[in-house]
Amino acid sequence: MKKKNKTTRRDMIKKGMLGAAVIATSPVLGSEASLAGESNQRAMNSLLSGKTAFITGGARGIGLAIAEEMAQAGANIVLFDIASGQIPHVGYAVATESDLQSAKAKIEALNVKCLAIKGDVRKLDELKNAMQRTVSTFGSLDIVVANAGVTQAGSIEEFSPEEVSVVYDINVSGVIKTTQVAAPIMKQQSSGRIIFISSALGRMGNELFPIYASSKWAVIGFAKSAALTYGKDNIMCNVVSPGLVRTKLADNPYILSKMMPNDPAPTFNRVSEMLKPGNPINVGHLEPTDVAKATLFFATDATAKVTGEVFDISYGSTARNIG
Numbered sequence: 001m002k003k004k005n006k007t008t009r010r011d012m013i014k015k016g017m018l019g020a021a022v023i024a025t026s027p028v029l030g031s032e033a034s035l036a037g038e039s040n041q042r043a044m045n046s047l048l049s050g051k052t053a054f055i056t057g058g059a060r061g062i063g064l065a066i067a068e069e070m071a072q073a074g075a076n077i078v079l080f081d082i083a084s085g086q087i088p089h090v091g092y093a094v095a096t097e098s099d100l101q102s103a104k105a106k107i108e109a110l111n112v113k114c115l116a117i118k119g120d121v122r123k124l125d126e127l128k129n130a131m132q133r134t135v136s137t138f139g140s141l142d143i144v145v146a147n148a149g150v151t152q153a154g155s156i157e158e159f160s161p162e163e164v165s166v167v168y169d170i171n172v173s174g175v176i177k178t179t180q181v182a183a184p185i186m187k188q189q190s191s192g193r194i195i196f197i198s199s200a201l202g203r204m205g206n207e208l209f210p211i212y213a214s215s216k217w218a219v220i221g222f223a224k225s226a227a228l229t230y231g232k233d234n235i236m237c238n239v240v241s242p243g244l245v246r247t248k249l250a251d252n253p254y255i256l257s258k259m260m261p262n263d264p265a266p267t268f269n270r271v272s273e274m275l276k277p278g279n280p281i282n283v284g285h286l287e288p289t290d291v292a293k294a295t296l297f298f299a300t301d302a303t304a305k306v307t308g309e310v311f312d313i314s315y316g317s318t319a320r321n322i323g
């Protein structure tokens with residue numbers, strides 16, 4: 001007798017039981033493939049639906065890519081950025097107000113809501129106002145990405161006290177303040193995710209980025225302490241540590257000339273080519289979306305019971321590290 005209710009390939013596709021990769025490579029499926037594509041897209045869109053993600057340094061670069069990734073997963077977004085163009089004692093331009101406004105428009109084009117708030121992670125009251133506004137607008141603060149950061153390059157004795165302080169005030173104190181403001185709200189909700197953006201330079205020493213590297217080690221030490229502190233409150237605290245990423249933090253004349261001092265016109269691509277052979281997968285840099293995808297992982301159900309972890313996305317370079 002013929003078996004009834006046999007699950008066909010079409011049923012499997014409708015239920016999203018077949019992976020997109022299988023479907024994409026099948027020569028015969030045609031409209032079935034587009035059905036599957038839609039179903040995978042729907043699943044993706046609902047990963048974070050109803051959630052609110054607050055991203056510091058969200059006006060451009062990695063922060064904006066994370067915002068776009070989370071918006072595609074259905075979250076409403078708050079972009080919190082200094083958007084001042086310049087920061088005293090930082091050697092390159094940060095995001096501008098127009099960057100912040102165009103980032104907001106990009107997020108809204110993804111059919112979610114977005115608040116763009118100009119503010120400085122060094123200022124507790126600006127973070128407080130922004131997070132309170134987030135809760136009163138969207139009803140919750142589910143995900144915070146402590147991403148805002150600045151860099152500098154040179155040898156240890158080169159840096160003035162002000163140049164040392166600005167990196168520590170933003171990269172370390174800024175992350176601590178972001179957490180101090182987010183945690184009480186998340187405790188009240190009995191849930192939350194805080195994702196910290198460190199760096200591959202937070203996993204090793206580096207003579208060209210000595211102050212920056214130490215600030216990124218501090219981010220990991222703090223994130224692990226936050227994971228221990230807030231585990232009982234169901235707040236998961238994890239770290240993403242990227243290698244070199246194509247953003248304006250690295251792709252600017254000040255940093256490029258420090259990285260390639262003998263090159264009269266250094267470019268980001270040439271730096272990437274220079275780094276490539278030293279890395280196990282022959283890749284010299286990442287794009288912001290590579291970092292965003294890893295960050296999204298720490299906001300989803302897949303990591304509901306994961307805290308205190310560091311996710312290295314550094315084209316294998318950290319395989320050389322001890323521990």
Ligand SMILES: NC(=O)c1ccc[n+]([C@@H]2O[C@H](COP(=O)([O-])OP(=O)(O)OC[C@H]3O[C@@H](n4cnc5c(N)ncnc54)[C@H](O)[C@@H]3O)[C@@H](O)[C@H]2O)c1
Pocket residue numbers: 056057058059060061062063080081082083084087094095096119120121122147148149150151170174197198199200241242243244245246247248249250
């Ligand atoms: N680009 C890289 O190679 C790389 C590698 C590893 C880690 N990171 C880290 O990723 C994070 C994002 O960097 P990016 O590469 O996207 O750089 P970026 O300069 O493009 O973006 C950083 C954003 O933070 C904002 N910002 C700076 N100071 C701020 C402050 N005090 N308050 C609020 N906002 C502030 C800037 O305006 C900018 O929009 C940083 O923490 C950085 O250290 C970058």
